[in-house]
Amino acid sequence: MQFELTTDKLDSLKLAIEEKDASSIKFQLQDLYAPDIAQLINHLDLEAAAYIYELLDEEIAPNVLLELDDDKREDLLATFSTKEIAEQLDNMDSDDAADVIAELPEEIQEEVLSHIEDIDQASDIAELINYEEGTAGSLMAKELVSVYAFETVSQCIEEIRAQADSVDVMYAVYVLDSNQRLIGMLSLKKLIISHPMALIEEIYEPDIQSVKTNTTSEEVAEFMQKYDLVVLPVVDQLGRLVGRITIDDVVDVIRETADENIQRMSGLSDDVDSNDNMWRLSRARIPWLLVGMCGGIIGSRIIGTYEEHIKIHPEMAYFIPLIGAMGGNVGVQSSAIIVQGLANNTLLIDKLAPKLLKELTVGLINGIICAALIWSYAFVIEDWRLAATVSLALLTVIMCASFLGTFVPLTMNRFKINPALATGPFVTTLNDIIGITIYFLTGRLLYAFF
């Protein structure tokens, strides 16, 4: 049912491109949708991509362009004249066109705009590129149908007829007062079933949710998810309707936010995927690796102060990895739950204490279970002092890690830092250092006294 990209399909396409066999290429692409074709082109070199793109139908080409990876689109557009770019933009929704034009070098943006034949489209795009990235303004599209409250149903239908060409999917008709302020909406269903001479103000639904142009994308995504909205109108500071955001654009925001969280949690400092080049992949990983190295060096200094102790009791070294790993695991578990609660807005974030207490209790339960198990093991295999040291240290480390795994992301969130950062190498490194300190302190005390 769904198109699946395979090396076979890609190879047969590459072969057809090499042989410049246009009819074979068209045959291979004929049943595919724009996202499928984009997926294929993403895996081709620029020359082949440009060749295929030229062979595409006019209708599907702009959609393929939109679905391409950002880098590939940028490269491809660089081979186009400003006039050719304008032709593609003419057939896109205003929000998509604005996204594409915003990626172009600034010096040619104006030239491209001047080549767009549809003046309305050009002015819509010109307006949209002014909104800051990551705001409702940058997500919204201008294509919508609005009527004044004093108009009639038949006037409204006339309006829809007139705009039918520029609106691809229709959700609802927005209702404005005489100052262009959004005051409500009218579902298409209501429109169809109402009398043609009925006044809009008699039948419209006044209860409508909207966002401002400067609302952040994440807030928009949260808002639409929470209230199960398919489309959301955007108003300016005066409450005048300026655009609308549809859920499909928000789905992308949701996915990107989730992806970003996973990357931050995994110690990737940049938005990368496995198709990126090696230098980019390498650069995205180095920062947190260096943090981990610093943590490791600090750890080595701490252990270094116990050199004499290790000489006499080398068995103390055996459980260093266990203590470090368990601190890391518990810290990541705790912070993942907090990060997720923050992302899904299910936390009461204004009271910290009950959360920490609960987390510490969970830590205590798991700590006692783990400590008891490791005590039994070490008591049988090694000796009682080592068993006591490892189990005591493990319990303390698990409690500490539970505390930090809860406290750090909540605190970062309070200071508007992405808490997902805390779930990654940061908490792991911190817990590593704390774990080792606790372990050796406990060991020295126990061995000294007994």
Next chain:
Amino acid sequence: MQFELTTDKLDSLKLAIEEKDASSIKFQLQDLYAPDIAQLINHLDLEAAAYIYELLDEEIAPNVLLELDDDKREDLLATFSTKEIAEQLDNMDSDDAADVIAELPEEIQEEVLSHIEDIDQASDIAELINYEEGTAGSLMAKELVSVYAFETVSQCIEEIRAQADSVDVMYAVYVLDSNQRLIGMLSLKKLIISHPMALIEEIYEPDIQSVKTNTTSEEVAEFMQKYDLVVLPVVDQLGRLVGRITIDDVVDVIRETADENIQRMSGLSDDVDSNDNMWRLSRARIPWLLVGMCGGIIGSRIIGTYEEHIKIHPEMAYFIPLIGAMGGNVGVQSSAIIVQGLANNTLLIDKLAPKLLKELTVGLINGIICAALIWSYAFVIEDWRLAATVSLALLTVIMCASFLGTFVPLTMNRFKINPALATGPFVTTLNDIIGITIYFLTGRLLYAFF
């Protein structure tokens, strides 16, 4: 703009509940939407929740019920009679009603169904609960408008009028052949702008994407995301239209899948959030902690075999945490990129070798950088043999972790195991063990020969 849950709001609501002050409660809830009210109720005990629920308007109550946490809804419904439950279900969309009824104890499901007044609704629900959870059938709703290709536009509008009550949001009209098979669709826009006597078969859009009832939820979510669909029709094995899925339900699937991935990556074996009780939170964490413990114990055995070596060279112990941590970090970074590529379908998964080669090269670059840094540090602070041991081991560990972080999730995916599992404690534990082995092997060799 958006409702934010605070302790103050919750406390003032609790006070009003204690005082049985219905008018104050109504005042506090009056401007809230169903998800907001549900968020408040989620934080109340059962008695308070039931009290508030009774005070809600008939219109909003079923929506609040749907938005509650699963546990809270279950508890609340247990206080209702089967007739009361049926009343709530009568005002829900068929898919939501089926979800709620599926959560009820089996012995009362039939009784509840028999109390539903709207016979069509009851039979729709009865049909929907038969579909397996996690399939398109379980996601879809029955509310849709369909017409036969041989009908006219005005007949179609009549049909919409007749069904207007049961359909809340309307997307498109589905077009069927005389055997009920889905052959296309008609946008509402097209319907509004076409001549009333036009035949549907002359104006409908034959190009339509659909899924089968047994398509998995994840595939549906991927499909709708990829092709930017707002609504997707569902057909049975014979191609007959049986329902439709809307994007807002899929947004939930997307979020749940992302949440699950984050949980698997963080070593949580169950779907938990911070509002769950302590035993559940504790149980979700224990399995991977025990795996980590086993890893730690294996690590201790490995180090144990080098007891004599550590007695003479206690400085070997210093860098155990660094080696373990770096292996873990690199493994998580590598596997996160693969897991994400798999989730977003951007990987060509049929060829493993190029991916591994690329990952190894990235590992080599980062490994050389890290090894050089740690060499300089250890050379200055400790001695050249330790510096050589640590840097050589670190390079090898980073390469190994890069390889495993790529190989393990890809292999798990091939065997239909969620690859996100691999990004968590599993890869970390494995890398810990391998890292220590490499480190001590290198150390013994170097110290033995020089």
